[in-house]
Amino acid sequence: ILNVEQSPQSLHVQEGDSTNFTCSFPSSNFYALHWYRWETAKSPEALFVMTLNGDEKKKGRISATLNTKEGYSYLYIKGSQPEDSATYLCASPTGSYQLTFGKGTKLSVIP
């Protein structure tokens, strides 16, 4: 992995369903993995900053795990609600001093 990649690109779920998506990043010279939520017409908002292999963080119904050895992180949303509809971005430094962002996973929660 040479870049930060996210999958799927978009996702539609029914209200109440749980869902998850993936962020892949270079595992060499790992420093940190960031997750952001970007709602339409708003600013990206930080969800988690993760630095330790095996780390798991939780904020309400949203949680994230981190595997730095294999270079992936999962974001989980339990019992999706319409207000969870947003684009979820992950970011990690890749060969430079700055964060490289993935293209995001666009989540739509259908009431």
Add this chain to the structure above:
Amino acid sequence: GAGVSQSPSNKVTEKGKDVELRCDPISGHTALYWYRQSLGQGLEFLIYFQGNSAPDKSGLPSDRFSAERTGGSVSTLTIQRTQQEDSAVYLCASSHDGTYSYEQYFGPGTRLTVT
């Protein structure tokens, strides 16, 4: 407290004109970043300021782009002789410092349209 603010929120300009975009970071944040998101693309890093250090300009796409940060606070991104491919949402972010352990706080962005 006040978040990151940006102005203008929208800017429509003619090809070839210069534009200035402004960012007011969170007070006390020493790190300031500019990004842009073109249609269908991810967030693209442009430039990074950390305290009084020389800025990291490695993401600027051409010499038509420049940025300043005065007094360690307000920043201005200038695009000279704008081209249609410059049309994008330009986002500014600040963080406590430039290490990766701190999240970045984003402004609402400036939507630039070059006609």
